[in-house]
Amino acid sequence: MGSSGRVWEPSFSTPGSLRPAFSTAVVIAAIDEASGAQLWAVQLYETVFDANEERDVQEVYVNSLRIDSKNGSLIATDELKRRWQIRLTDGHVTQLPAAESRK
Numbered sequence: 767m768g769s770s771g772r773v774w775e776p777s778f779s780t781p782g783s784l785r786p787a788f789s790t791a792v793v794i795a796a797i798d799e800a801s802g803a804q805l806w807a808v809q810l811y812e813t814v815f816d817a818n819e820e821r822d823v824q825e826v827y828v829n830s831l832r833i834d835s836k837n838g839s840l841i842a843t844d845e846l847k848r849r850w851q852i853r854l855t856d857g858h859v860t861q862l863p864a865a866e867s868r869k
Contacts, residue, residue: 788814791812808857838854
């Protein structure tokens with residue numbers, strides 16, 4: 767928690783009722799712990815599904831979140847090794863180079 771009394775908590779949403787049947791969005795939101803008010807929400811990516819393939823094999827999930835306290839940001843990485851930096855103060859998103867695969 768910072769001096770402003772705010773805590774940034776990542777949350778993920780796949781709002782099926784708000785999206786077409788063949789896509790899923792990954793959204794991260796910051797919530798003020800004291801009031802419960804949403805400070806910001808950002809969409810990292812959207813997966814569009816091929817109707818000719820099983821949906822479960824096309825899903826792509828965020829599998830890593832870490833706080834970068836040096837830059838005041840959250841680093842998100844998905845199963846495809848794509849990475850994003852989300853600035854905690856305002857939710858600004860920057861796509862980073864893909865993470866290198868470990869052998």
